[in-house]
Amino acid sequence: MRSHIYFCKGKVFSIAKETQQINNEIKDREVRLISATGEQLGIMSAKEALRIAEDSNLDLVKIAPQSKPPVCKIMDYGKYRFEKAKREKEARKNQKVIETKEIRLSLNIDVHDFNTKVNHAKKFLAAGNKLKVSIRLRGREMGHPELGEATMKRFAEALAEDGAVDKQPKLEGRQILMFMSRKDK
Numbered sequence: 001m002r003s004h005i006y007f008c009k010g011k012v013f014s015i016a017k018e019t020q021q022i023n024n025e026i027k028d029r030e031v032r033l034i035s036a037t038g039e040q041l042g043i044m045s046a047k048e049a050l051r052i053a054e055d056s057n058l059d060l061v062k063i064a065p066q067s068k069p070p071v072c073k074i075m076d077y078g079k080y081r082f083e084k085a086k087r088e089k090e091a092r093k094n095q096k097v098i099e100t101k102e103i104r105l106s107l108n109i110d111v112h113d114f115n116t117k118v119n120h121a122k123k124f125l126a127a128g129n130k131l132k133v134s135i136r137l138r139g140r141e142m143g144h145p146e147l148g149e150a151t152m153k154r155f156a157e158a159l160a161e162d163g164a165v166d167k168q169p170k171l172e173g174r175q176i177l178m179f180m181s182r183k184d185k
Contacts, residue, residue, distance in 0.1 A: 020061055020062055020063065020065075021061075021062040021065070022059050022060065022061050022062070022077055023050060023053070023059055023060050024050070026046050026049075026050070026060060026062050026070075026072065027046070028046050028062075028069065028070050029045060029046065030043055030044065030045060030046070030069045031043070031044065031045075031046050031049050031062070031069055031070050031071070031072040032067070032069050032070070032071045032072070033049045033052070033072055033073075033074070034063075034071065034072070034073040034074070035073075035074055036056065036058055036073075036074045036075055043069055046060075046072075049072055049074075052074065053074045056074060058074050058075055058076055059074070059075060059076065059077040060072050060073075060074060061073055061074075061075055061077055061080070096128065098128060098129060098130055099129045099130070100129065100130045100131070100132050101124040101129045101130070101131055101132070102131075102132040102133075102134060103117050103120060103121055103124075103131065103132070103133050103134070104133075104134050104135070104136065105117060105133065105134070105135045105151055105152075105155065106135065106136075107135060107137065107141050107144075107147055107148050107151065109151065114154075114155070114158075117155070118155065118158045118159060121133070121155075121159055121162075121163070121180075122159065122162050125159070125162045125163045125180070125181070125182045125183075126162065126182070128182060129182075130166070130179065130180070130181050131163065131179065131180040131181070132177065132178075132179055133152060133155060133169075133177070133178045133179075133180065134175050134176065134177050134178075135148040135151060135152065135175065135176045136174060136175050137174050137175070137176065138174075142174065145171045145176060148169070148171075148176040149169045149171075149176060152169035152176060152178045153169065155178075156178065156180070159180065161183070162182065162183060163180040163181060163182055163183055164180065164181060164182075164183045165178060165179070165180055166179040166180060166181050167179040
C-alpha cells in the first residue's frame with residue numbers, strides 16, 4: 001500500500017492512498033468476504049479468505065477498509081486495475097476543460113483596435129471559454145478610473161449578443177477587471 005507523503009514545516013502529511021490492500025497485505029482478523037461472482041460468503045478470518053482466493057487462482061482485495069468488519073472481494077486484481085484505468089481515461093476524454101482567456105484593453109483604445117479585440121472575444125466565447133477583460137491603469141490614468149469602467153461597459157455592450165457579464169468591472173489595484181462567459185441561446 002503506497003501513499004503520497006508530503007513534508008511541511010517539520011510535519012508529515014499523508015494525502016491519498018494509491019492502491020488497495022491485496023492478499024498478504026491484509027492484516028485484519030476478520031473480514032466480510034464477497035466472491036468473484038458477487039455473492040456474500042459471510043464473515044471469516046483473513047487467512048481463510050486468502051486461502052479461498054488462492055484456491056480459485058484470484059486475488060483477495062480489500063474494497064471497503066472503513067467498514068466493520070472490512071469488506072474484501074475475490075477478483076483478478078490486474079484486470080480490475082486495467083479496467084479502472086480505462087474508465088478513468090474515458091472519463092478524462094469526455095471532460096470539457098473551460099479555459100479563461102484574457103483580453104487587455106487600454107484606457108484610450110482606438111476604434112479599429114477595439115473592434116479587433118471584440119472579434120477575438122467573440123471567437124473565445126464561441127469556443128466556450130470564459131473571458132477576463134482587463135485594463136491596466138498607468139501613471140495619471142489612476143486618477144480617472146471612471147474612463148476605464150466606461151470602456152469596459154462599451155466592450156460588454158459590443159458583446160451583448162454573444163456573452164454575459166459574470167462579474168461587473170471593478171478596480172483592483174492598478175487594474176480594472178471584468179469577467180464574461182458565453183450566453184446560452
